[in-house]
Amino acid sequence: MATVRAPIWGTPIFDGAQAIKGYALNKMCYSFNDAVNRNEFLANEAAYCARFGLNPEQYAAIQNRNVLQLIAAGGNIYYLAKFAGILGLNVQDIGAQQTGMTVEAFKAKLLAAGV
Numbered sequence: 001m002a003t004v005r006a007p008i009w010g011t012p013i014f015d016g017a018q019a020i021k022g023y024a025l026n027k028m029c030y031s032f033n034d035a036v037n038r039n040e041f042l043a044n045e046a047a048y049c050a051r052f053g054l055n056p057e058q059y060a061a062i063q064n065r066n067v068l069q070l071i072a073a074g075g076n077i078y079y080l081a082k083f084a085g086i087l088g089l090n091v092q093d094i095g096a097q098q099t100g101m102t103v104e105a106f107k108a109k110l111l112a113a114g115v
Contacts, residue, residue: 012071012072014071014076014077018074018076019074019076020074021073021074022058022073022074022075022076023074024052024053024054024055024058025052025054025058025062025070025073025074025075025079026074026075026076026079027052028048028049028051028052028054029075029079029080029082029083030079030082031052032082032083032085032086033082038086041086042086045062045063046059049062055073057069057072057073058070058073058074058075061073061075062083065087065089066097067080067084067094067097067098068097068098070083077094080094081094092106092107092110095110
């Protein structure tokens, strides 16, 4: 019997439904493993997103460069890291977005926690 998990407030769980919802987005982000694809995306973002069939919610999240919106749109953080890399975002940048903090405040919180 499958274990039912209690929801974690503010945290979308990446389950089967999210995987289906985010398939096009995650497939596109996976394509960024290839430098040719990264360059193609940067040259014509709209056409590249259309090629993968992103829905309006996913495309808006891409345009907004918002990791939380991308996760809500079905994005898996492991694939989204490929997109973040194109933008020059690092783990601290993503963590700051996820917590609603500035990057400086997020780094200070990590240092205070001994991380």
